[in-house]
Amino acid sequence: MLEAYLITLTGVVLAQAAPGPNLLAVASAGLGQGRKAALMTVMGVSTGMMIWAVAVAFGLAAVLAIYPKLLTAMKIAGGAYLLWLALRALLSARRGGQASIRAHGAALSAGAAWRRGLLVVLTNPKAALMWTAVGTFLFGSGLAAWQVVVFGPLAALSAMAVYGSYAFLFSSGFAGRAYQRFARWIEAAFGLAFGALGGRLLLDGVREMRAP
Known part of the structure; x- marks a missing residue:
């Protein structure tokens, strides 16, 4: 069990460290x-990690295999939220004052x-795919559902460590001063990235959805 946890945790940490929606939200x-606020965002991400672990342990992979349109719905919902x-x-960058990303x-x-x-x-949806892969590997290693659930807190702790480091970095005095100087450009960059x-x-x- 420990070996399976270590192998899986290594992959999860690497995925967490890579740029993506979670990192952009924290930044x-x-x-x-x-x-x-950054650390509370990290706590939200970590909570989501535990929810994904429970969902995978109790059948997400099987549900997605039976209802592939569920992943399609997640893509639409997630895409709409990121576009919002x-x-x-982008609107705050255009206004140049009423920033949605306000300096402290x-x-x-x-x-x-x-x-x-x-x-x-x-x-x-990338999280759904990652956790489906995690569940597949852990179940394939002979672990029971409760052992897959137990992996959730480990992933949450790694999220706190990885994204918490980003939170401290992006909330530092230097980052804050840089933001105040280049606020509109940074807002625009985040808008374009999201x-x-x-x-x-x-x-x-x-x-x-349109595919036959």
């Missing part, structure tokens, strides 16, 4: 609202930051 919170975040960032302002409450992290990871990810997911979902 935007760190630059915009400061360390507390992109629109907010009070734009996001702790609960709102936690919900953003949770929604980003739960509506991310828009590219969201647009790709939404487009893939629509294409799959």
Whole structure:
């Protein structure tokens, strides 16, 4: 069991460290609202990791195999959410003042930051695919459902470590000063990044929905 956990955890950590919606959510919170909001976003992402572990342990992989359109629906929902975040960032960049990513302002409450992290990871179809692969590997290694559930807290702790490091980095004084100086450009960059990810997911979902 420990060997299977270590192998799987290594892959999960590498996936967490790679750029993606989770990292962008943490970075935007760190630059915009400061360390507390960034860390609460990390907590939301970590909570989502445990939810994915439970879902996989109790049949997500089987459900996706029977109902592949469920993944299509997740792509559409996740893409729409990321496009909404992109629109907010691009509009604030255009206005140049009422920023959705405000430099250490009070734009996001702790609960709102936690919900953003949770929604980003739960509506991310890449997370669904990753956790389906995780479940397949762990079950293939002979683990029981409860042992797959137990892997969830390990993935959540690794998320706290990886994304927490990003939270401290992007909420540092240097990052905050850089943001204040280049706020509109940074907002635009986040908007374009979220828009590219969201647009790709939404487009893939629509294409799959129209496919025979």
